[in-house]
Amino acid sequence: MKYTLLLLFVFxxxxxxxxxxxxxxxxxxxKKYHYNENCRGLSACSxxxxxxxxxxxxxxxxxxxxxxx
Numbered sequence: 001m002k003y004t005l006l007l008l009f010v011f012x013x014x015x016x017x018x019x020x021x022x023x024x025x026x027x028x029x030x031k032k033y034h035y036n037e038n039c040r041g042l043s044a045c046s047x048x049x050x051x052x053x054x055x056x057x058x059x060x061x062x063x064x065x066x067x068x069x
Contacts, residue, residue, distance in 0.1 A: 019053040024062060026050065032065040033057035041065035 023037050024030035026047025033054070034042055042049055042065075 019055055021051055022054050022057050023049045023051055024057060030060075030062055033062045034065045035068055039065055039067055041067045 020035075022033040022035055023039070023042065024033050025042055025045035027050050029047075030050075032041060033052075034049075037049060037051075
């Protein structure tokens with residue numbers, strides 16, 4: 001249930017046209033966000049990437065990937 005709610009929240013808030021989009025590894029357990037979908041930091045992601053807004057990612061407590069700062 002928790003997984004489903006988080007997934008719905010991420011997808012529902014990721015379609016705002018005025019916001020910067022970022023990528024995270026999977027719908028749960030991510031610790032970093034990435035501006036580039038092909039970032040080196042996502043290479044070990046086995047859960048698939050999820051596109052979301054920067055605001056949403058920061059709201060979840062995620063920080064910018066070290067390869068992109």
